[in-house]
Amino acid sequence: MIPEIGHFLLWIALGVSLLLATVPLIGAGRQRTEWMAYARPSVFALFGLVSVAFLCLVASFVRHDFSVLYVASNSNSALPVEYRIAGVWGGHEGSLLLWVEMLCLWMVAVAMFSKHLPQQVLARILAVMGMISVGFLLFMLITSNPFDRLFPVPVDGRDLNPLLQDPGMVTHPPMLYMGYVGFSVAFAFAIAALIGGNLDATWARWTRPWTTVAWLFLTIGIALGSSWAYYELGWGGWWFWDPVENASLMPWLLGTALIHSLAVTEKRNSFKSWTVLLAILAFSFSLLGTFLVRSGVLSSVHAFATDPRRGLFILGFLTVVIGSSFALYAWRAPTVGLGARFALISKETALLANNVLFLVAAAAVLLGTLYPLFLDALGMGKISVGPPYFDAIFLPLMVPVVFLMGVGPVAKWKQAALPDITVRLRWAALAAVLAAMLAGIAAGELHLGATCGLVMAFWIVASIAEDLWTRVGSKSSSVNDVVSRARQLPRAWVGMMVAHAGVAAFCFGVAMVRNYEVEKDVQMAVGDSTSLKGYTFIFKGTRELQGPNYSALQGVVDVSDGSTTQVMHPEKRIYRVQQNPMTEAAIDAGVTRDLYVSLGEQLDSGAWIIRIYVKPFINWIWFGCMLMAAGGLIAATDRRYRRAGKNERSGMEAT
Amino acid sequence: MKTRHKRIVIAAGVLICLGGAAALVLNAFQSNLVFFFTPTQVQAQEAPSGRTFRLGGLVVAGSVKRNGVDVNFAVTDTMHTIPVRYTGILPDLFKEGKGVVAQGQFSGGVFEAKEVLAKHDENYMPPEAADALKKAASAKAGASTNVNPETK
Numbered sequence: 049m050i051p052e053i054g055h056f057l058l059w060i061a062l063g064v065s066l067l068l069a070t071v072p073l074i075g076a077g078r079q080r081t082e083w084m085a086y087a088r089p090s091v092f093a094l095f096g097l098v099s100v101a102f103l104c105l106v107a108s109f110v111r112h113d114f115s116v117l118y119v120a121s122n123s124n125s126a127l128p129v130e131y132r133i134a135g136v137w138g139g140h141e142g143s144l145l146l147w148v149e150m151l152c153l154w155m156v157a158v159a160m161f162s163k164h165l166p167q168q169v170l171a172r173i174l175a176v177m178g179m180i181s182v183g184f185l186l187f188m189l190i191t192s193n194p195f196d197r198l199f200p201v202p203v204d205g206r207d208l209n210p211l212l213q214d215p216g217m218v219t220h221p222p223m224l225y226m227g228y229v230g231f232s233v234a235f236a237f238a239i240a241a242l243i244g245g246n247l248d249a250t251w252a253r254w255t256r257p258w259t260t261v262a263w264l265f266l267t268i269g270i271a272l273g274s275s276w277a278y279y280e281l282g283w284g285g286w287w288f289w290d291p292v293e294n295a296s297l298m299p300w301l302l303g304t305a306l307i308h309s310l311a312v313t314e315k316r317n318s319f320k321s322w323t324v325l326l327a328i329l330a331f332s333f334s335l336l337g338t339f340l341v342r343s344g345v346l347s348s349v350h351a352f353a354t355d356p357r358r359g360l361f362i363l364g365f366l367t368v369v370i371g372s373s374f375a376l377y378a379w380r381a382p383t384v385g386l387g388a389r390f391a392l393i394s395k396e397t398a399l400l401a402n403n404v405l406f407l408v409a410a411a412a413v414l415l416g417t418l419y420p421l422f423l424d425a426l427g428m429g430k431i432s433v434g435p436p437y438f439d440a441i442f443l444p445l446m447v448p449v450v451f452l453m454g455v456g457p458v459a460k461w462k463q464a465a466l467p468d469i470t471v472r473l474r475w476a477a478l479a480a481v482l483a484a485m486l487a488g489i490a491a492g493e494l495h496l497g498a499t500c501g502l503v504m505a506f507w508i509v510a511s512i513a514e515d516l517w518t519r520v521g522s523k524s525s526s527v528n529d530v531v532s533r534a535r536q537l538p539r540a541w542v543g544m545m546v547a548h549a550g551v552a553a554f555c556f557g558v559a560m561v562r563n564y565e566v567e568k569d570v571q572m573a574v575g576d577s578t579s580l581k582g583y584t585f586i587f588k589g590t591r592e593l594q595g596p597n598y599s600a601l602q603g604v605v606d607v608s609d610g611s612t613t614q615v616m617h618p619e620k621r622i623y624r625v626q627q628n629p630m631t632e633a634a635i636d637a638g639v640t641r642d643l644y645v646s647l648g649e650q651l652d653s654g655a656w657i658i659r660i661y662v663k664p665f666i667n668w669i670w671f672g673c674m675l676m677a678a679g680g681l682i683a684a685t686d687r688r689y690r691r692a693g694k695n696e697r698s699g700m701e702a703t
Numbered sequence: 704m705k706t707r708h709k710r711i712v713i714a715a716g717v718l719i720c721l722g723g724a725a726a727l728v729l730n731a732f733q734s735n736l737v738f739f740f741t742p743t744q745v746q747a748q749e750a751p752s753g754r755t756f757r758l759g760g761l762v763v764a765g766s767v768k769r770n771g772v773d774v775n776f777a778v779t780d781t782m783h784t785i786p787v788r789y790t791g792i793l794p795d796l797f798k799e800g801k802g803v804v805a806q807g808q809f810s811g812g813v814f815e816a817k818e819v820l821a822k823h824d825e826n827y828m829p830p831e832a833a834d835a836l837k838k839a840a841s842a843k844a845g846a847s848t849n850v851n852p853e854t855k
Contacts, residue, residue, distance in 0.1 A: 391709065397713065400713070404721065404724075412724075415728065429739065430739040430757075431736050432736075432757060433732070433735065433737070436735045440731035441728050628795070628796070646792075649793060657772055659792055
């Protein structure tokens with residue numbers, strides 16, 4: 049009964065979202081208040097319907113209802129309850145439901161926190177989001193209903209993919225989707241502004257916090273996915289330039305560009321058409337990401353679906369969304385006008401360069417991801433584009449981005465003086481180079497790649513320190529003075545600095561891991577020992593272990609750094625239902641290094657092939673991402689977004 | 704500088720940046736494409752020597768020989784077989800008789816693999832490997848329709 053309720057609710061939700069997509073929009077065009085007033089209640093209704101449907105699917109999983117095809121394909125009676133819940137988004141149909149659920153969540157948030165928006169604008173925004181939900185609900189109901197029944201009912205389910213049975217996989221998809229779907233808000237704001245023709249600094253101020261929050265979720269989602277790949281795939285990499293990863297990176301790059309260009313639009317009223325274009329692009333790439341991962345066109349871990357109807361539907365949907373928004377853009381954008389002028393040397397130019405670089409990076413990732421698919425589809429042979437390509441383009445593109453990250457914040461709006469910037473940053477540059485060389489020497493040897501990466505990291509830190517000093521320290525006479533000045537720093541500025549510091553931590557981690565990690569594949573019989581970077585690893589043998597739904601061979605490896613000894617337990621698991629072998633690495637995580645041990649194969653002699661890594665500072669990569677997200681959160685809660693809301697409301701009441 | 708000139712300079716700057724970036728991207732793309740070849744193509748010396756490419760097919764049953772961290776095995780598309788040498792740990796789903804894709808270079812009659820890929824699903828065949836088998840099968844079918852009348 050529960051699945052039928054869920055299915056039925058989805059149909060009603062489709063009806064509600066059809067109304068939401070049309071009535072308020074027409075009302076906004078004809079200035080009919082009662083039609084526009086329809087938007088908010090129907091958003092709440094939609095949220096309620098979809099949430100209950102979502103809970104129905106969760107209930108089916110928890111209750112082991114294997115008469116539901118999707119549950120039978122993605123769960124098993126031995127599966128622990130947390131993975132049964134995560135199983136809801138472990139496959140294609142459920143992920144779509146999660147997508148729509150997230151969309152409803154964002155709609156409710158917009159409806160609740162945007163009371164200060166003019167009714168017309170709010171009605172248009174919610175209607176645009178309603179259109180998106182129509183598309184996704186239709187897609188789900190026509191091609192991928194998660195509540196489809198299975199007859200005859202199987203005795204047990206086929207189990208969740210063992211790779212997904214992991215805490216990281218419980219949280220990674222919801223975070224990623226919050227980010228993907230969050231860009232629909234910026235998109236809806238942009239479309240609403242294009243329809244209304246009122247694209248100005250106020251519009252940018254409304255859009256900014258939403259975009260920043262979506263971006264921070266996407267950042268967390270990507271970081272979680274990357275750390276999952278690191279410890280769960282078992283072989284020590286943290287980013288593979290896999291098409292699925294690229295699909296999430298492209299919207300992130302465009303979202304980052306959008307955040308920066310929104311700043312210009314809000315502060316200087318420039319780049320308006322460009323900002324709108326970026327908002328459309330960022331969401332289009334989120335849709336493209338969904339398409340790439342969900343249609344089965346990729347031969348990758350995550351590509352669940354193999355039904356061509358689905359691919360066609362998403363492709364059609366994508367064409368309609370992107371095509372119509374570009375058409376609207378072409379028709380309306382010229383009316384939004386050019387912004388304020390700016391000089392060649394100015395913050396605007398720095399941010400423009402940032403935007404161009406991020407756009408090029410996204411385009412390069414797109415080329416590397418889609419070109420093999422195109423060739424294959426056209427029957428022109430199979431090729432692959434691997435990490436060397438992406439490495440070759442990313443480093444040269446990101447070096448100027450990081451350079452600008454130091455220059456941009458200290459440059460003045462409208463017109464900046466080059467000598468002024470040089471004077472302010474020359475110590476930062478010198479300090480960065482010195483610190484990078486010292487760090488290189490401390491790490492063992494100096495080489496070009498590492499030093500380059502480290503200079504980038506320290507350059508950001510040094511330029512932040514300089515800016516902070518100028519704003520807080522240089523004019524203060526006492527400690528109290530410093531504290532009071534620091535308290536007065538705007539949150540938006542603090543958020544930006546924290547996020548930039550996150551980039552520095554990320555660069556530092558990447559530079560250290562790429563250049564100073566050591567790796568060893570070694571054959572070890574019981575009692576053998578090997579040493580790597582000052583650590584001694586002794587293989588003590590393996591023992592059998594029974595998990596809830598798998599059996600494992602657990603290796604026992606003693607690791608000593610000379611003074612202390614600890615035991616690590618890498619595992620080789622066989623999940624009973626799907627009979628897939630899985631390598632579970634043992635990781636001893638630390639601030640300055642990770643020790644990473646995984647079991648390879650057992651030889652006929654009984655010895656094992658074991659892989660050992662010492663990875664310096666790898667956790668800084670994800671720590672950096674978390675800092676970026678924290679910076680986003682700080683910036684999004686800046687007081688002026690709230691104050692702006694109040695002022696406008698009181699202003700409107702007065703008129 | 705006049706405003707118009709400024710705009711021209713900015714536009715030119717952006718264009719130069721874009722042009723440089725495009726050149727960088729396309730150059731990196733050109734030199735890092737990895738092509739795919741079947742054992743039959745490698746046998747026929749269609750694969751480039753001295754360049755990395757991918758080889759796909761089935762792991763020949765009984766061909767896997769381990770010697771410490773070094774391993775030798777053979778990849779076939781049922782028509783031809785190519786010996787492969789690899790150092791390191793094979794992926795979990797690497798099995799005799801199953802599909803595999805190896806990336807590396809062909810030299811001296813042996814494919815020196817830098818990377819061995821097998822996918823994360825029992826029934827899943829890497830598309831390249833499936834492609835190799837299909838080509839070989841259709842070549843065989845073509846040959847057998849030609850041969851059959853003569854034998855009769």
